[in-house]
Amino acid sequence: MRSPFAKPDAAALVAAWRAAHTGRDLDDWHTAAVDDVAHAITHRRDASESARLLGRHRAGAGIGMREGVEDLETPYRLHFRTAPPHAVSRAFAEGWADAEVETLLGRASVDSLTGLATYDYVCARLSEIYAESPDIERCFVIVDAPNRLTNGPARLARSLGLSNLLRSVFSTGETTAILPHGLFVALVARGDSLGDSLQRLSRGVGAFETAADTSGRVRVWVEPLPGTQKLAEELLLELDAA
DSSP: OOOTTOSOOHHHHHHHHHHHOOSSOGGGTOOHHHHHHHHHHHTTOOOHHHHHHHHHHHHHTTOOHHHHHHHHHHHHHHHTSSOOOHHHHHHHHHHHHHHHHHHHHTSOOBOTTTOOBOHHHHHHHHHHHHHHOTTSOEEEEEEEOOOOOOOHHHHHHHHHHHHHHHHHHSOSSOEEEEOTTSOEEEEEEOSTTHHHHHHHHHHHHHHHHHHHTOSSOOEEEEEEOOSSHHHHHHHHHHHHHO
């Protein structure tokens, strides 16, 4: 079937796109990036950079990544009867994620004591993962240090030591964090190197336990990511509160 936008008429495509839009916040829907995406489509040019800017705008307007990607598909289906190229959808997701991280950095995304990420930052990363790359198998590596030390300086030393250990083991872009009640967590991809990382972590924890003379053993284990972001966030809170 021939496209109704065979001629390079970006304005007509924008109008049809807006009419087909079923998401929320329609008053904030139109932006210069919308015009740029439509112009790239109707002139058969790569829309990746325009989609990246659109992703940033949608994140700033409070639009979720999945909803935004579905909206981005509309002009492509209207014009080409196909989904957007992967590069365009990925650019949108990257722009959205960049804006979300920048917003998060304006809040408490780093624990001031340990330098590890906070629960809010982990949630932001989970949002990216579940929306953008669910095909990559990931897991939580959990380090639980029972808070039984009566000596305040000893507790501080243990927290700093475990945070440094976690960072040293997972030092290639993984998210390492400390949760509100002191549970340590790393968000990592499952792969051939995970076993070696767990061994290094366990050896480090064993040596640190002896040095710190804790009254409760530090435990290390792996939790698979649940099927949804909400379940993953709830799992962390439940483990942290246990």
